[in-house]
Amino acid sequence: MTILVPDSWLREYVNTEATPEQIAQKLSLCSLSVEHIRQIENEPVYEIEITPNRSDCLSIKGVAREVAAVLPRFGIAAEFVNKYSSVALDDSGLAELDLDITIQKESLCPRFTAALVDGVVIKESSPLIQRRLIQVGARPLNNIIDITNYLMFDCGQPMHAFDYDKITNHVMILRQARKGEKIVTLDEQARLLPKGAIVIEDGVGRLIDLCGIMGGYNSAVDETTKRVLFFVQVYDPKRIRQTTMALGHRTEAAARFEKGIDLEGIVPGLAQAVLMAKDQAAAELAACVIDMGKKEDKELSVVINYSLINRVLGRKIASEEVNSILSDLGFVVRDKKALVPSWRRGDISISEDLVEEVARLYGYFNIPGQLPLAVSGSVQEKTFYWEDKVKDILVAFGYTETYSNSALSADLLKKCGFAPDQALKLKNPLVKDNEYFRPSLLPQLLEATSFNLNRYDEVKLFEVASTYSPYPSGELPNQPMTLGLVWAEKSPDLFRSVKGEVEQIANSLGIYDLVWKVGQSCLPVFNSSQTADIFSKEGIYLGSIGGCSPAVLSRFDIKTSVLLGQFDLSVLTSLAGDRFLYVPDSIYPAVKQDLSVIVDENYQIGNFFFLQLPEESSVKVFIEDIGVPYRDPSLGEGKKSVSLKLAFQATDHAMTDSEANNYREQIISKLKDKGATIRGL
């Protein structure tokens, strides 16, 4: 969180000639980040970010301690002034405070202090107090409430003021809230309390305080208040945190309580409140001060590991300098140990913690950078290389890459034929539109296609990202790296083009002889009758390409042809390898011939590539290409014709026509065995 620190208030705690700019710069380098110097009420006010480990700096006093430790490192004199160290309350001769206190469980409130003042005159605070409260972002209310707020900002100790006469029978039962209990807090909000919130009940069972967060409205100080009970406690930080989270309401007090309180600041804080009440409200201490519970934390010493400090900084720091830095920060150094000051017990517990204290004051800017030359003990996986290659080829084919949110809506899933209950679901989505983690990249690619077709006649997009499916076997969801692509264009036959792209990509990855089958298990977004499943020659499923389901297209209002593809890229890249083979080229020309073949309509013509061709050493016979099928009634019912481009080549002589014809006859006889007829024969 950030806090505001007025310059003049800060200087009550630290004597220095440093300018505000110097303070901001040096503090940022060695301690707390000063985000800005603002001008509020005609004065520089530091806006400072306080990290969760430095709750001791959520006060002017805490910041001042750091300023006083840091500035001298830059040769600027600075001295910390402990303003309230000599403040003490004299309650000798006063009656005991009439307050019947029951603390149901000690851990709820390890320390309980209270002081009663009488003769209170409620009015506005002095202009200085009002001005300072405005500077730190608080609203002045009246002299008593302002005292509690002022001291919270001043020394970090949150406190509360009750109207003593509104505590029925002067009974306080501090306990955990029960389920369903409600309290109206000072801000006149009725709040339903979560179980376990710390509350105080008075003599007739009314809840009068939501401890550590905000006081009850029914016991609040108002303009008629005469007797005020100042209340300074330590509460169980975890409960305060859980309650503020459950209520969704974090107050300045709660933010401090949930980080833990400096036990040694409590009595001075309470005493200062009483003194200020005298000054601001003409009130006098009216009874003995109550102080119950844990007075101080166990002493905590941490070993100063000098060699560790040298190791982490990468240079040698004299032990005297280490000790002097720690002393400046309030540690008491003796026998290579550092006694942790009361305000730092929340964040200093091991030797590594001391390293940070020394290193930051020594100055990170004083440590010159040095490149480590060590070589990793592992080798680079080639997955990333292959992924890059796939992307580069797709770009060369005219596809543009997209990145989409990992999450999508139930609506979009349904639009593409996916059942949302099969998808990975978020427990706490930010918005309903992003409730599911995507099982496929195609829904968002289709959405993008539909959007871009408004401006473009042709759209070619791809995305490479994980897709997610719930728990097929292991502990974690299945999340393979996936490739999705879409090509939308007026041309109705995109299949062969994309097939060519896919084959080229596979070949570039060293994967040859893909097997193409009519789609079986394809995603619902495909038109299943026009989709191919693609396998490696070993039979491993790689992905599918095919037309988009007409129902899906109409839901997206897409009128062009669309071809979709989705691949398990993690499988493709795992099969990839640099398989460059050198085959010497024959210096003798090949004889090339065409052969027209008539086959049944449902014959898969790609099988011609797998025809057993005549094999002889020093002679290559192969089918170079297969033409586009030709259909005509003259071929006969349910027949189609394709032309095969045959090539015959010898490695040791020029192939003669009669040799070639001999091989051609062998091929024709093989084709006839398969039930094909040869045109023109």
Add this chain to the structure above:
Amino acid sequence: MNFDYCFMESNVPATLQAFRDRLNKITTSESLESLRVDYLGRQGEINQLMKQLPELLPEERSQFGKDLNALKNELEELLETKKKNLLIASSSVAFFDPTEPAIKPNYGHLHLITHAIREINSIFEKIGFVRVRHPEIDSDYYAFESLNMPISHAARDEWETFYITLPTEHPSTMRDGVGDNIVVTPHTSNGQVREMEKGYLPIKMINIARCGRRQSDVSHGQTFHQFEGLYVDKDVSIAHLKGVLEYFARNFYGPDRQIRLRPYDFRFTEPSFEVDVTCGLCGGEGCSFCKGGWLELGGAGMVHPKVLKAGGINPKKYSGFAFGWGVERTYMMKAGLSIPDIRMLYKADLGFLEQF
């Protein structure tokens, strides 16, 4: 040539002369063609003269035939020469316009994030960092617990984490009694202990991956990418961290750029730093774009001994540093790129994508 035929007067020479006259006036290949047809075509002058052959004396016919053939050859030669000249003339006269629109090759575009990831990776690769990948959806053991962030700790709220709904029959991901939630990793740091568990040293990894957080505004998307550097070895120091980050800043942002470390607080590093780079606009002088000449890059720190222990590495023998920054944010801070809303990167608008 001697066309000395008493009865036809000077028909042949006249024909040649008339042909030359017309030829000289011709400027286009079309009129040249019509001239050819007029003389050499089926109904052309040559054929018309040929028809006179039977009218000649038998002893004159042979000479006339030869002369006519010579005439025809001459005309053809003249036509051919003229044709060549016309061609040369036309190519030197036609206007060449280099501002004509190009025929665009069908070439797509890589996404800006891919450009960023490749550049970042290549910089770290040069100084020996090996790219790795770890699950994007992981147990909270790896995302938090093993990183010194127990569930009760306030630091965990700040990560604004997405949790996954677990099916009823789900194998436990618990380690030492903690970590039974599955989360969308809010940072790439889940890879730290996972990489340590592989059991090799030194570790010098760069982990670049998708992350997710429950936040969405002009500078935060629910989906974003981080790159995480982790170096674990004997005697790793803050000096090493500075060396690596300085190398990155100079290569990524420019040779004049400097970095500085400021104290910060993360649970999984001790000490922790906020890393700043000098502002590219003002060169470190201070301007409205930066804070006193510096821009915040992201967090870094020395690996917390508890994290090393969680990864099975003895913190007394080994130490390390780690940093994890947003890919999009780091790239947007390059001078010249002013994208008003980081979420534009995740909208597949070709008008945007085709600019990169």
